[in-house]
Amino acid sequence: xxxxxxxxxxxxxxxxxxxxxxxxxxxxxxxxxxxxxxxxxxxxxxxxxxxxxxxxxxxxxxxxxxxxxxxxxxxxxxx
Numbered sequence: 001x002x003x004x005x006x007x008x009x010x011x012x013x014x015x016x017x018x019x020x021x022x023x024x025x026x027x028x029x030x031x032x033x034x035x036x037x038x039x040x041x042x043x044x045x046x047x048x049x050x051x052x053x054x055x056x057x058x059x060x061x062x063x064x065x066x067x068x069x070x071x072x073x074x075x076x077x078x079x
Contacts, residue, residue, distance in 0.1 A: 003027045007060035009053050009076065011038040015066030022064075023047060032056040034076065052079050 003026060008019040011033040019042055023029045029047040031039050032055070039049040050056035053076050057063045067073045 004061045005030070005059060007032070007050070007056040007063045008066065009033075009056055009063065010066035010068075010072075011042070012066060012068070015064075018064060018066060019047070030056045030059045053077060054079070 005028040006022050007030040008015055008022065009032045011019060011031060015033075016038065019029060019031055023042060023045055029042065030050050031042050031047050032050045032053050033039055036049065039047070043049050048059070050059065065073065065076075067076055
């Protein structure tokens with residue numbers, strides 16, 4: 001049985017931990033973060049970095065967002 005594909009949007013302290021656990025358990029992972037430097041360790045371990053939140057969500061069956069506040073959610077989702 002194949003595992004569901006997951007997108008993680010936001011790789012701050014909490015988002016990085018969640019993304020790491022998702023990846024550790026073998027789920028196909030697409031990631032997006034406004035500052036691309038935080039994506040490097042996940043890409044090195046096999047994740048795909050999306051250019052936009054829309055691209056990340058389009059590739060996944062499950063989308064997890066880990067953003068700071070309402071304003072950052074609205075800003076990120078309008079990209």
